[in-house]
Amino acid sequence: MSLYSVQKLIYNLNRDPSLVERFKIDIDSVLTEYKLTEEELSAISKPDIGLLYVLGVNGQLLMHYAALWEFEWDDYIQAMKDGIEEHGEVRAGMYVRTGGGYL
Template identity: 40%
Template sequence: MSRYQVDKLLRDIRRDNQLAARFRDDIDGVLGNYKLEAEERELLKRWEIRKLYDRGVNPLLLLLAHGPAGKHMQDYSTAMNPGNVRGGE
């Protein structure tokens, strides 16, 4: 996994509102601008942040890019804390 490229993408969509909008509207086009492995592309397209984290992607960048990527904070919390549901399991 080329963690650097994934981290760079996450940092870029956090910093650049136009890129974040393109990421939401044309994810394949944006991903094509980064040297990502096929698995990384698929994880990013499905926004499987827990799997990205488990593979060493910076958790702070995942958190900070979550909103600009068009995702809801509750989805982030659920993905990063599986089984930790309020009120028990």
């Protein structure tokens, strides 16, 4: 798994408005610049926020990627919960579910 590359892409998108523009026009050309698995490519392209969460994307990056796709806050939280239901528990990183959230 190339979690590092997934997170690097989101980090770059957060910092670079011109990259966001290119990403919106031709997502495939941007994605060829990153070493990503088929599962990661699919999760980014759909986007499947829940799967990205399960793959281990740091929440501080993921919440901005969700916002880029115009997820409202509650929908973002729900997408992560749905991701766990569909794909299982978080596979990597520190942002695992421990229970007890507000929403």
